[in-house]
Amino acid sequence: MTVDLLIRDAYIYVDRDHEIADGWLAIKDRRVHSVGAEVATAPPARTILSARVQLVTPGLINAHHHMYQNLTRAYAPVTNGTLFEWLTGLYPLWADLDAESVYLSTCVAMVELLMGGCTTSMDHMYVHPKPFLIDAQFRAARDIGFRFYATRGSMTRSVKDGGLPPASVVQDEDTILADSERLVAAFHDASPGAMGRVALAPCSLFSVSERIMTESARLAEKHDLRLHTHLAEDPDEDRYCADVYGCTPTEYFERVGWATPRSWVAHYIYPSSDEIDRLAHAGVCTAQCPCSNMMIGGGAADAMGMRRRGMRVGLGCDGSASTDHGSMWLETRMALLLGRFRNGPHSMSARDALDMATRGGAACLGWEDEIGHLRPGACADLVIWKMSDIARAGALSDPVEAWLRCAPAVAGTTIVNGAILVEDGVPVMSNLAEILRDHAREARRIQRL
Ligand SMILES: [Zn+2]
Structure with a gap:
């Protein structure tokens, strides 16, 4: 044969x-x-x-990203801010996203990921100032041939409700839930070897209503989907949850029905040991983003410690505006350095880091049978x-x-x-120069240059 x-x-x-x-x-x-x-x-x-x-x-697997953010990379006014300062500085710019800019930024992100050895990526697209932005991302993935796990992100709480973003980038609950169902029907391919899947991904506990959290979990159950969000990323989030919900981020996550094997979370820097044990036992996976964590300077999870506690850990390069690069090789190297810096030279090897970037990422996406390894039968x-x-x-x-x-x-x-x-x-993409030229035009527009 x-x-x-x-x-x-x-x-x-x-x-x-x-x-x-x-x-x-x-x-x-x-x-x-x-x-x-x-x-x-x-x-x-x-x-x-x-x-x-x-x-x-x-191929390495990127378990957390925000591709549109490459339109505002290394944006000078906020490069030295805290997470919340950085977000509030950039939201007004991201309010100008449209289908064209999202298509172009997704193309650039995917090509950059390919050059850094990544073959499957999720994207957490949670800013929706215009409709059909994730549709544009699927167009980009198809044009390139990239294996794409879109996540339908969402925000309902703008400044007037105690949130961070302006009203122009949040949506009402019914719009979010209806669009989630539409995207799943249009693009989620559960069959083996799929090139496109969809998960549900409210942005964070402090940016959406309780109803969006509980309804997303219910929709995920109904359509057999995965769930994703940022969790316990920043001490400001702890304070927000204590004030608004009267509990820790993890306790709230459990309360809204997310502590299930369907869920993977980004960062998970500030849980207690007992909370890690509880989510590990529930089958929740974590995506660590070493470069983003170190760039924002807000701490980082003990990835190897989490693995020892039974939690599956993948890696992500996070939004381009915090990390400013899209190389999963670099994230894998940083995960190794961060782990050894934290716990000593015996704590982690290159193979541990590579395992996180491959099988760990596949676990986050619930796709371990087909990607993240090269055993016969795996996707090529x-x-x-x-x-x-x-x-x-x-x-x-x-x-x-x-x-x-x-x-x-x-x-x-x-x-x-x-x-x-x-x-x-x-x-090998033939029109890359054209894409980069148009991306530069959109980046200038969004940064008002
Ligand atoms: Zn993120």
Whole structure:
């Protein structure tokens, strides 16, 4: 039997429990067909790629992002603010988003993610000054060929209700719930190998009404969907929940019916040990965003400690306006540095960080059977990493540790759903220059420059 593509002569990281030195991997019908060690045992292939001395990993999975924010990256007036100062400074700009700017920012975000080795990303789109913005994101994902997990974000509480955003970017409850159902009907594909799925994602406990939280949980149950929100990200959130709800963020999260295996949360920096245990037991997963946490300077979760307590942890690069980059390789490296800085050199290895960026992210998305590993049957989403001979010089003993320690690594070849989308470090998208030109125009408009 002839396969579509054979990658050979590579060091293949199949998953945390299986690595093959000098191995091969075969792709057929958009799936990993087989892997092996002896090239003589590889099937015949229509195309052969030799990846000599290169590392092949599953595509990294981005478990938390806000793609539209790349229109306001490194926005000078708020670069040194706290989380709440940063949000209140940017909301008035984000009020000018429309379908065109969201399409362009989603294209830029996805191409940037591909170049950093990410093959599946969620996006938390919670600012809706105009309708049909997530529809525009799905158009971008289809044009690029990216595996996309949209989340229908929402906010109901503007400044007049004690929230942070202006009235122009929040919506009423019925509009949010009706649009959630519409998006699920239009774009959520629960079938194996899907290229588009939809989850429900009220922005945070302090930006939506209690009804949106409870109704989102009910809708998720009805349509078998996943749930996502920011949780326990900032001490201001603790104070808000104590004042408004009379409890901690985690207690409120439990009260509104979100402590279920459907949920994954972003950040989760300030829970007690007992609260971590409770959500871990409930099957809730967490997406840590190391660069965003460190850039905002508001603390970071003990990801390895959470894993030891039984919580699944993925990684996310978070909104481009806080992190200002979209490289999941860089997030994975930062997760390693942050973990070791916190708990010492024995606490975490490159393989632990890579496991978070692959299987951990897949757990967040409820998609562990098909993505985040390269076992036969997995979706053909993978990366052949590229490191310069200079960066790799002397790194002879462990290709996985070298990949994360000898920086920087970029995606040489990124394959999504069996298709090569980055080749020799360059995106194959033909109209990228045009997209960047139009993105610059929209960024100037939104930043009023
Ligand atoms: Zn976020």
